[in-house]
Amino acid sequence: MSSSSSSSSVWTAPIFERRENVPSDTERESLEHYLDWHRETLLWKCGGLTGEQLASRPLPSTSLSLLGLVRHMALVERWWFRIQFLGQKSLEEIFTTEEDPDGDFDNGTAASAEADFAVFAEEAELARQACVRRGLDEMFEGRRHTLTLRWVYLHMIEEYARHIGHADLLREAIDGTTGE
Numbered sequence: 001m002s003s004s005s006s007s008s009s010v011w012t013a014p015i016f017e018r019r020e021n022v023p024s025d026t027e028r029e030s031l032e033h034y035l036d037w038h039r040e041t042l043l044w045k046c047g048g049l050t051g052e053q054l055a056s057r058p059l060p061s062t063s064l065s066l067l068g069l070v071r072h073m074a075l076v077e078r079w080w081f082r083i084q085f086l087g088q089k090s091l092e093e094i095f096t097t098e099e100d101p102d103g104d105f106d107n108g109t110a111a112s113a114e115a116d117f118a119v120f121a122e123e124a125e126l127a128r129q130a131c132v133r134r135g136l137d138e139m140f141e142g143r144r145h146t147l148t149l150r151w152v153y154l155h156m157i158e159e160y161a162r163h164i165g166h167a168d169l170l171r172e173a174i175d176g177t178t179g180e
Helices: 027-046 051-055 066-085 110-131 149-175
Strands: 139-141 146-148
Touching (some): 027 149, 051 066, 066 149, 146 149
16 A cells, blocks of 8 residues: 655555455455455555545544544454453554544544554554464454454454444545445
8 A cells, every 4th residue: 555645745645446246265364355345445445535625524423534434444454363362451442442432433634634544554464464374263362252264364354344334434535436
């Protein structure tokens, strides 16, 4: 993912091309591919928008923004793959604090957009690395249940799917762009 800037130094999210979402041979390949496709879809929904547009809250019924969704998914990637699955409990959550638990959604600004997108890209890559040579049936202790890496993949796909629905509505309200 690369950034682009205009001569007035207003950051614009890069246009992102998604790979085709085709079936894979194994369960593992399918889970990895489908999760990456959702990651790409979120970036695709943001492509070509300025930091101002990404941080805008265009729907009066919600305070959601596309930038808030990107920040939230960076947090969720870190939470499930590194803090929970790998057990890296000393890692801090990003964008949120105990005093501001919705900071991921609420505190993104046009000025932070480029850096926030870089954090998202880094967290997605670190999540991929966390799973290398790890079995889908590998277990870890969640807050309430013993969970598996397979569950994390499925949960992340569900999490992205829900928020991509939000992204569809937000993008259409910003500039009328629709798409699958």
